[in-house]
Amino acid sequence: MRQRQRIGIALAVSAIGLASSALGDVVRTRDGREIVGVIVSETSTTIVIDTVIANIRSNLTVRRAEVRSIERGPVPEGFFEPKHPARPSAPRPTEGRDGGGARPATTPRRTRPNPRAHDPRAGTMILEIPIEGVFGEDIIPIGVSNALDKAARRGVEHIVFRINSNGGFVWAAEDIADILEDRADEFTYHALIDKAISASIWVALSCDTMHMAPGATIGAAVVFSEDASTGNAEVDAKMNSAIAARLASRAEIHGHNPDVVRAMVIGAAELWAWSDESGAVRVGADRPAGAPDAKRLDAHDTVLTLTTEEAARVGFAEALSESSLDALAEALSLDDWKSAGTAGRVEMDRARARAQPIFKKFDLLVGEINTGIDRAKRADPSAYKDYFVDFGGNLTDKSRRDWKQRTDEAIRQWNRVRAALVELERLERDRNELGMSRWVETVDLKSFFKEVTEEVDRLSRERDQR
Helix, strand or coil: CECCCCCCCCCCCCCCCCCCCCEEEEEEECCCCEEEEEEEEECCCEEEEEEEECCEEEEEEEEHHHEEEEEEEECCCCCCCCCCCCCCCCCCCCCCCCCCCCCCCCCCCCCCCCCCCCCHHHCEEEEEEEEEEEECCCECHHHHHHHHHHHHHCCCCEEEEEEEEEEEEHHHHHHHHHHHHHCCCCCEEEEEEEEEEHHHHHHHHCCCEEEEEEEEEEECCCCCCCCCCCCCHHHHHHHHHHHHHHHHHHHHHCCCCHHHHHHHHCCCCCEEEEECCCCCEEEECCCCCCCCCCEEEECCCCCCEEEHHHHHHCCCCEECCCCCHHHHHHHCCCCCEEECCCHHHHHHHHHHHHHHHHHHHHHHHHHHHHHHHHHHHHHCHHHCCCCCECCCCCECHHHHHHHHHHHHHHHHHHHHHHHHHHHHHHHHHHHHHCCCCCCCCHHHHHHHHHHHHHHHHHHHHCCCCC
């Protein structure tokens, strides 16, 4: 399970964070103009600055001969934002998911939503929403939200999530789970599971029923493993424990066994099954006394994954004879059900199609930033030791030329980084419209941009080395 979206943007930038369009430069010309924005490239003859002209964001080229001074610093907050009301983005649940504290149950387990008025002759309407692929890449929360909007307009009572996923990014899984909880009084949710691994269980546990197709699996939801995520095994264990508590609470609201959930998330947790005096199967975290038939389902050094047969045997989910809506409707005793059409798949496909170009551009910008940083560091004149001085203690003419050439190249590469950061911030708007969690915290963006600007300033001051 991936805990952070796409990067963790250390993005190979190590000590240099990331940027926001809340920072920029001021170019003052000899005729009295002040151009505020972000310098995206510089040559010996021109400066190109990303700015706003007549409420339109533009790249303006200024001849260096016209420039009186350059001041590198912040532009007003929201400088690049449109000056007219922005298009409202889709509503989305709380920000900042990754690894928060335990979430207490705030509502009791519900039975079914309030009935909505519809024509009884139409039968019970079911909308299927596919949860397929990678969370946060193929599975985008706004797709679920939009599908539920359509379901509400059509008088749908039952939503079936057909889950076939190995997991993905936690932010997307939690956002979808929260969307379901926000609209819990409108629908009854059902999970039809072909594969619900890792982040997928967020959606499954948010459903009122769980049914598994033949050969299906569910579980293996460890977020932090060893010390690969945080650098500290003890911290990882605490983070997993917090997430397990949150998931267990969510599961309990919908009548699913919280001990089973904890065993799916916490590697050190155990799970036992035994028969009580009536012959019913019981499941718990501790081995019961006086139960000779107790069987350990999950050891302290494994993470629980259940097959269809195992989940049905311990009462965690019900087994279906086949992976179909007909089989599910029969298991739910919905004899008069009717499909609400393909709106679920259409909205999920539409959300994915809108998100994928953003991901592609994001990856390109990350590559551009990393390449620029590497080249800027390699071009930095202070990294070289091949300079010579004359009898007066000054650099020779050739050494001065080498220093200036390397300085100009380093500045060019850092400006390349700055330009990519500006584009990354623009991309944030597109991301926000799709209700996707932010890839990089704002404080990191600002810090990175500030440090890059300071590098350009330093190189500019030291360009005329003697």
